[in-house]
Amino acid sequence: MYTIFFSSHGIILQLPCESGKAVTATFFTEQVLPNLIKNIKKYRPKIGTRGMKILIDNASSHTTKLTKYFLDIERLELLPHPPYSPDLALCDFWLFPKLKIYLQVKDFNTLQALGTGLYQYFKSIPEEEYRNVFTSGWEG
Template sequence: MGKETIVRPVVLHPGFQSRKRMFTVFFNYSGPHAVAILPQDTTMTATYYAQNVLSQVKSATNEQRPKVSTSRTLLLCDKAGPHKAKATTQSLRELGIQVLPHPAYSSDLAPCDFWAFPILKDRLAGRKFDRIQDLAKAANSELRTIPEEDYQDVFRKWQIGLKRCMQSHGEYFEGL
């Protein structure tokens, strides 16, 4: 009996490029603050995050609040490697940005995950974009059409979720 050859199906066609791109979205109590797009064929590293993404946050802060600077900026970010790496923490310290503590594995306590991204997915569903810049403009435009009261409401819900998390001693709970 001869050796059997297993042929695996080809999942991707040669030359296929993923159309997924990483967007880093920063928003505050009054609306969108900064949106950064990870360039194609680039990996989000601590160095990239510190040098490129945080510099966009600084520029946006200086533009929106020129008299305040980044020294009064609070940032909520998850426990992803680039967010907690030495290059990032050093850059945040230099900018005077304070990072708010965030429990591990708690996307239900991250406003982007439980609120902003679902809204964007819903509003942009079915639309085709030939260039990533067009998608970025559309995402930014959609974020800007959300009323300020909705941004304020999501921060209130986030605070309620944080209190519930503390009351349950970090145990899982459903719904805000």
């Protein structure tokens, strides 16, 4: 399993999760979000996370007090995500269906090979496609 964050410019974070382990609030706030912030600051060196809004689903690790506290400390605004709202789940209706087609014709023997394959696939998507998914009918 991978945690994937993307913006209108492309993939910001692609982080493997330990096989067979659940994504807990501790993992999310100690591994995922710090890596996300570090990568955001690479893409936006002058302004970092200032003014940035993130959209994550309502998984329990995303909605705990620990996660909300971390986001408050980092001044990241969390966009509300109503339960069962696929219209807001950009990964569900745009990125994952594309990725599923790509993965059907690939065979990866190791987690590292999978990570490399995912990275190459995400980089092959033109920035314009990432931008369009945020601007065509989705208001955030």
